[in-house]
Amino acid sequence: MSFIVAIDGPSGTGKGTITELIAKKFNFQYLDTGATYRCVTLKMIKENIKMDETEKIKEMLKNIKIEFDGEKVFLDGEDVSKKIREADVTSMVSQVSHLQEVRTAMVELQRRMSEGKEVILDGRDIGTNVFPNAEVKIYLDASSEERAKRRFKQNKEKGIDIPFEEVKKNIEFRDENDKNAKIGPLKQAEDAIYIDTTNLSIKQVEAKVTKIIKKKKKLVEKIEKAYVMTKETKWKIFRRKFTKGFLGLLYKIVYRPKMNGLENLPKDEGYIICANHMNYLDAAGLILCNKFPIRFIAKADLYRFGILSYLGHLFNIIPVKRDTGDINSVKLCLKALKNKEVLGIFPEGTRKGLEKNAKVKNGAVFLAEKAKVKIIPVGIHGTFKPFTKVTFNYGKPVDVSEFKKEGSDWLDKASTKVMNDIVMLTKKED
Ligand code: DC
Numbered sequence: 001m002s003f004i005v006a007i008d009g010p011s012g013t014g015k016g017t018i019t020e021l022i023a024k025k026f027n028f029q030y031l032d033t034g035a036t037y038r039c040v041t042l043k044m045i046k047e048n049i050k051m052d053e054t055e056k057i058k059e060m061l062k063n064i065k066i067e068f069d070g071e072k073v074f075l076d077g078e079d080v081s082k083k084i085r086e087a088d089v090t091s092m093v094s095q096v097s098h099l100q101e102v103r104t105a106m107v108e109l110q111r112r113m114s115e116g117k118e119v120i121l122d123g124r125d126i127g128t129n130v131f132p133n134a135e136v137k138i139y140l141d142a143s144s145e146e147r148a149k150r151r152f153k154q155n156k157e158k159g160i161d162i163p164f165e166e167v168k169k170n171i172e173f174r175d176e177n178d179k180n181a182k183i184g185p186l187k188q189a190e191d192a193i194y195i196d197t198t199n200l201s202i203k204q205v206e207a208k209v210t211k212i213i214k215k216k217k218k219l220v221e222k223i224e225k226a227y228v229m230t231k232e233t234k235w236k237i238f239r240r241k242f243t244k245g246f247l248g249l250l251y252k253i254v255y256r257p258k259m260n261g262l263e264n265l266p267k268d269e270g271y272i273i274c275a276n277h278m279n280y281l282d283a284a285g286l287i288l289c290n291k292f293p294i295r296f297i298a299k300a301d302l303y304r305f306g307i308l309s310y311l312g313h314l315f316n317i318i319p320v321k322r323d324t325g326d327i328n329s330v331k332l333c334l335k336a337l338k339n340k341e342v343l344g345i346f347p348e349g350t351r352k353g354l355e356k357n358a359k360v361k362n363g364a365v366f367l368a369e370k371a372k373v374k375i376i377p378v379g380i381h382g383t384f385k386p387f388t389k390v391t392f393n394y395g396k397p398v399d400v401s402e403f404k405k406e407g408s409d410w411l412d413k414a415s416t417k418v419m420n421d422i423v424m425l426t427k428k429e430d
Helices: 015-026 033-046 054-063 087-097 100-114 126-130 144-157 164-180 202-225 234-255 280-288 300-304 306-314 327-338 363-371 400-406 410-426
Strands: 003-008 029-032 066-069 072-075 118-123 136-141 193-196 257-260 271-275 295-299 318-320 342-345 374-381 390-394
Touching: 003 015, 003 126, 003 202, 015 029, 015 118, 015 202, 029 033, 029 066, 029 100, 033 054, 033 066, 033 072, 033 087, 033 100, 033 118, 054 100, 087 100, 087 164, 100 118, 100 126, 118 126, 126 136, 136 202, 144 164, 193 202, 202 300, 234 257, 234 280, 234 306, 271 280, 271 363, 271 410, 280 295, 280 342, 280 374, 280 390, 295 300, 295 327, 300 306, 300 318, 318 327, 327 342, 327 363, 342 363, 363 374, 363 400, 363 410, 374 410, 390 410, 400 410
Parallel strands: 003 118, 003 136, 029 118, 136 193, 257 390, 271 342, 271 374, 295 318, 295 342
Antiparallel strands: 066 072, 374 390
């Protein structure tokens, strides 16, 4: 299972120490991304490459070999764990880390090293750039005075002798450089949890981070379970029938739904229903007020919440993690379509309604083509104010394979056609 913990923040906030402790505790692989930039810097010093020698830097990056073994760091096979912490590297690394070529190569290396694993990475841009979808993002901070004290002590323990004032100046200089860098600046990700460690002991920070990770792990495990469909036992079928009957009756009383164009639905084959999306009640209407079962695709986060998670399992709703190319979700969808089941997708993605210029997602067309099934556009007309009528207009099937001859952007063209049909169908009132 992949589980990424991103620890960002300036130097001397205890990132390294905390990351190491957490890695051991949870048995995560530890990736010190700062060390990768330090290795590049050391190699530039060794090979006497200057900052502006872009071609030489590119060439050097092609052959560089950086490896980790526990706390040890290897550069081209040599143990450089100590060398990369020395003053010559430390004073140059910030500038080197902001060279475009270096950044691109290291970000790629960090992603490759972490792929599909449970990894904790510490750095500057992990949550914002390397892994913007990391499961946990933490931003550690502390005053520069406190950070200098810590780094000075740490250096002493490692046998590195740099005067305190120099350590402090170096930290402040690097702060400026890291925060104002045009490429890969140090910045807190919007969804990162901020921890000020100035007055906290390592133990206290560790406890805070542990709590955050444990909570997220539990949640991720819960969401992962959503990808394993619960068995279709008699009891589950009974509960579904009962829930559908009961909630369906309530729905019919409150919204007086009307279904038009049901004769357009293919028989004895799988297909995808694509509708406009105003609020959760439109999906509920399609699920509860049709005789045939529809399996909706919904964002995996739905499975975080008690009652929604229960209903998700009961109606076999397929989870999808947005913007991550969710292979497991695609597999479930294709399997269902092969099984001649009916899928429900909202091509607008979120509940935007028919907002002008809303970008239509290609997912439905992609699945329809892969599974060789048709798409049924559905226009939903109504305000969802209680005791008003809601009309569901089913349109003619769209065969997306006909768009394949339209060139490389055929997916977009077919998606637009589906969306245009939906828009037309929303205009029919009864
Ligand atoms: O954490 P550290 O002091 O070992 O990092 C060394 C330098 O590398 C530091 O100046 C910032 C830079 N760095 C970066 O730009 N991006 C990262 N992800 C990690 C470190």
